[in-house]
């Protein structure tokens with residue numbers, strides 16, 4: 001039987017879109033399905049991209065499409081804080097080896113726009129949205145996805161349908177779930193003093209406040225706190241919200257003006273126990289959704305893509321079945337990275353999101369100790385950059 005596609009990807013979020021483009025880059029044909037309208041999705045988040053993720057976007061030809069939108073991050077400054085006082089004992093990360101940035105910031109709406117335009121321009125990608133999946137049949141030889149008026153066939157189904165993945169549920173893959181009872185506000189602001197490409201993370205008792213540099217002398221914020229504190233901050237009039245934010249950042253950047261609306265997100269940890277099933281691979285938040293404090297959720301998803309599509313490309317070159325041969329290797333390659341990062345972000349959140357005096361003291365000393373140990377810092381940086389261990393080629397230059 002001649003199949004329509006090499007892969008059918010369900011979910012056209014940032015991960016599904018990038019997966020489709022990576023398939024096209026490796027000459028694999030992809031159908032990209034989404035339950036929702038594909039355009040005009042307000043997303044006020046900005047993503048911190050590691051150098052590996054930045055390299056992947058480069059291979060997909062997106063650097064030029066995002067020109068003027070990618071803000072280099074030159075340094076990360078991490079400190080313990082409570083209102084009115086930010087600890088001087090801080091941990092600082094910068095890439096002293098290459099003298100280049102540690103990563104790049106990009107606004108999600110800009111990134112999505114660039115990905116969508118590229119996907120629409122690609123002859124190897126069919127975008128079908130909004131759709132309702134009537135049935136999924138995974139047979140011995142292929143997968144058939146039945147929509148209202150057509151059937152699509154491929155050897156492999158890729159679930160990029162987010163943290164509440166219905167494909168994961170269909171395959172009865174269990175998920176370890178932890179509700180943080182925290183939410184995060186995201187928005188951006190313009191400021192008086194230059195940010196010089198420095199990202200700040202202040203750990204308050206309720207949760208971290210991240211200030212992330214954007215192009216045009218603007219900062220994106222991710223302000224995490226207990227769910228009721230965030231609901232209250234969302235309801236504040238704009239001037240009061242700005243005052244509250246300034247108190248938390250100690251007027252670091254002079255006067256500030258909000259650039260857009262606030263959006264809030266509930267925070268939880270979810271990690272799938274398996275990343276594969278019969279003719280099915282999970283990627284992105286469908287496989288792992290983690291606390292945003294390390295800015296790693298999307299990066300993990302992009303690393304899934306680079307690994308999976310490298311394996312699919314190699315299997316196709318050898319004439320192997322794409323729906324079976326690469327799956328075991330994919331899971332073995334990817335699952336530990338996500339487990340390690342989800343555990344790290346979970347422990348950091350527990351360790352920092354409290355106001356217990358001995359812990360506060362210990363973490364301040366801990367931060368400055370790690371800051372002085374260049375080896376520990378370099379291990380942490382490699383893990384966060386996605387260049388620790390066996391790195392997929394698409395993440396390198």
Ligand SMILES: Cc1cc2nc3c(=O)[nH]c(=O)nc-3n(C[C@H](O)[C@H](O)[C@H](O)COP(=O)(O)OP(=O)(O)OC[C@H]3O[C@@H](n4cnc5c(N)ncnc54)[C@H](O)[C@@H]3O)c2cc1C
Nearest residue numbers: 011013014015035047048161162284285295296297298299
């Ligand atoms: C506040 C916050 C800040 C963050 N900051 C960063 C950061 O700085 N760096 C970073 O790397 N990560 C960050 N993340 C994480 C990152 O945003 C997510 O990991 C990423 O957006 C997940 O993308 P996704 O495509 O896997 O899932 P989603 O964006 O959830 O997309 C899933 C898609 O699947 C579709 N879908 C769902 N169900 C179905 C179905 N049944 N049929 C068809 N389609 C379906 C949906 O419509 C959607 O389009 C942050 C997260 C939060 C909450």
